[in-house]
Amino acid sequence: MANSLRIRLLWWLLVPLALYVFVTGKTEYDNARHTANLVQDNQLVASARMIAGEVEWSDGFLRVDVPPAALEIFASPYRDQVFYSVRVVGGPLLAGTPDFSPRRLPAPDVPDSYYTDLHGQQVRAVDIVRLMYDNGVARPVRVTVGKTVRSRDAMTQQLWRPQLVRQLEMIALAVALVCIGLTFELRPLMKVKDEVADRDPMQLEPIRVERLHTELRPIVDAINQCIARLGVQVAAQRRFIADAAHQLRTPLTLLGTQLQFARQQEGLNPALDEALAAMHRSNRSMVGLTNKLLLLAQAEAADNSQVAMESVDLVPLAMEVVEDLALLAQARGIDLGAELHGAAPVLGHRGLLQALIANLAENAIRYTGSGGHVTVAVRADADANAATVSVTDNGPGIPAESRSRVFEPFFRASTDTEGTGLGLAIVREIADAHHGEIALKSGEGGKGVHIAVTFPCATPK
Numbered sequence: 319m320a321n322s323l324r325i326r327l328l329w330w331l332l333v334p335l336a337l338y339v340f341v342t343g344k345t346e347y348d349n350a351r352h353t354a355n356l357v358q359d360n361q362l363v364a365s366a367r368m369i370a371g372e373v374e375w376s377d378g379f380l381r382v383d384v385p386p387a388a389l390e391i392f393a394s395p396y397r398d399q400v401f402y403s404v405r406v407v408g409g410p411l412l413a414g415t416p417d418f419s420p421r422r423l424p425a426p427d428v429p430d431s432y433y434t435d436l437h438g439q440q441v442r443a444v445d446i447v448r449l450m451y452d453n454g455v456a457r458p459v460r461v462t463v464g465k466t467v468r469s470r471d472a473m474t475q476q477l478w479r480p481q482l483v484r485q486l487e488m489i490a491l492a493v494a495l496v497c498i499g500l501t502f503e504l505r506p507l508m509k510v511k512d513e514v515a516d517r518d519p520m521q522l523e524p525i526r527v528e529r530l531h532t533e534l535r536p537i538v539d540a541i542n543q544c545i546a547r548l549g550v551q552v553a554a555q556r557r558f559i560a561d562a563a564h565q566l567r568t569p570l571t572l573l574g575t576q577l578q579f580a581r582q583q584e585g586l587n588p589a590l591d592e593a594l595a596a597m598h599r600s601n602r603s604m605v606g607l608t609n610k611l612l613l614l615a616q617a618e619a620a621d622n623s624q625v626a627m628e629s630v631d632l633v634p635l636a637m638e639v640v641e642d643l644a645l646l647a648q649a650r651g652i653d654l655g656a657e658l659h660g661a662a663p664v665l666g667h668r669g670l671l672q673a674l675i676a677n678l679a680e681n682a683i684r685y686t687g688s689g690g691h692v693t694v695a696v697r698a699d700a701d702a703n704a705a706t707v708s709v710t711d712n713g714p715g716i717p718a719e720s721r722s723r724v725f726e727p728f729f730r731a732s733t734d735t736e737g738t739g740l741g742l743a744i745v746r747e748i749a750d751a752h753h754g755e756i757a758l759k760s761g762e763g764g765k766g767v768h769i770a771v772t773f774p775c776a777t778p779k
């Protein structure tokens with residue numbers, strides 16, 4: 319999660335934004351508090367001046383009548399408490415609360431604002447001094463008006479809160495936009511992921527994604543270059559296997575001939591003859607294996623479009639295979655039949671298609687016991703624009719649990735017969751190279767094997 323692009327981007331966005339909101343929020347709070355203080359102080363000064371204006375001489379004594387208007391200017395829904403005191407400096411209290419602790423004496427008519435505590439509450443107070451003259455002698459009268467700070471606090475909040483809320487809304491919007499925007503902008507990347515994830519292991523074409531961001535293109539280009547290098551490597555390896563198989567054929571053939579020659583010598587010790595015969599059998603199976611390896615390499619090359627394709631009719635091709643295998647079938651007591659009518663042209667490689675049919679038919683003949691039936695059939699389906707070649711037998715069949723694996727190279731479901739395990743791997747490779755679909759099921763009456771390969775027709779109508 320910590321490595322999520324979304325979360326990392328959000329961090330990049332949220333941390334500076336939060337810092338910005340904190341700093342501006344603090345400044346805005348200070349500004350709002352300053353404005354509220356100013357408004358409050360103006361009210362206090364106005365009230366103090368109004369009261370001071372009412373101080374007068376009466377019968378040689380200083381008197382004051384506090385006008386109601388001087389206190390009404392503080393009316394607000396926040397129920398602030400207002401205190402005042404009018405005192406002759408160094409003399410008696412003329413009106414109001416006596417509890418204001420005296421402060422330094424300000425210059426006459428210059429208001430002095432300060433905070434103080436009164437009855438356990440914070441109070442903002444303003445002092446104003448008015449000089450009253452008695453026969454040329456000045457008597458300073460100090461008027462103090464104080465007020466709790468509830469309405470001032472409320473005003474600060476009213477000035478500051480909406481700005482804060484707007485900024486928090488902006489952050490929330492930015493977060494939402496980053497999340498939505500990323501989801502949209504990451505789609506091409508997800509497409510690249512799908513492209514790569516859905517691939518066959520041997521699909522080595524470059525990745526193609528339309529409308530890819532400039533920033534992502536180098537990544538895809540790098541992957542494509544890697545795929546290209548892999549392709550070269552795979553091709554080299556295939557060529558190596560094909561070359562090795564090809565090189566092995568000559569000495570193996572030579573060895574076979576030499577073994578045969580050795581066995582024809584007169585007066586051969588029977589034990590030696592037995593050994594030579596065994597060597598000859600091993601030699602034959604090695605020739606078979608190299609031939610199949612070569613064929614598999616050719617089929618893989620064809621699957622990678624490295625072999626020229628032509629229009630090939632499956633019907634005569636199957637006929638040739640049936641004729642080639644007739645002797646083997648006869649030797650094994652198998653009734654080999656063919657259902658070959660009309661024409662079934664497909665686009666492909668003649669030798670490989672013949673090998674495909676031969677491998678299927680050979681398997682059917684070899685795994686079906688004596689007295690069995692094997693049928694090779696080719697059908698063209700004009701509606702589906704497809705041609706199907708199928709081989710059906712009534713032998714032992716392939717157990718259900720092995721069916722998904724018989725097409726893997728070197729997998730053999732039964733080991734009591736000779737074989738390489740490459741036959742069906744070759745069939746699958748050739749089918750893939752010709753865009754064919756393989757279907758494997760039980761033969762007639764649930765017995766034996768029915769394998770059908772369906773190819774697209776060469777001449778679409």
Ligand SMILES: Nc1ncnc2c1ncn2[C@@H]1O[C@H](COP(=O)(O)OP(=O)(O)O)[C@@H](O)[C@H]1O
Nearest residue numbers: 681682685715730731732737738739740741742
């Ligand atoms: N017609 C069939 N009837 C029964 N089993 C079969 C048939 N075709 C193939 N198989 C099974 O599938 C396995 C793989 O076949 P294949 O790839 O041709 O290898 P191989 O024939 O060399 O063993 C065989 O070992 C065999 O067990």
Ligand SMILES: [Mg+2]
Nearest residue numbers: 681737741742
């Ligand atoms: Mg086989």
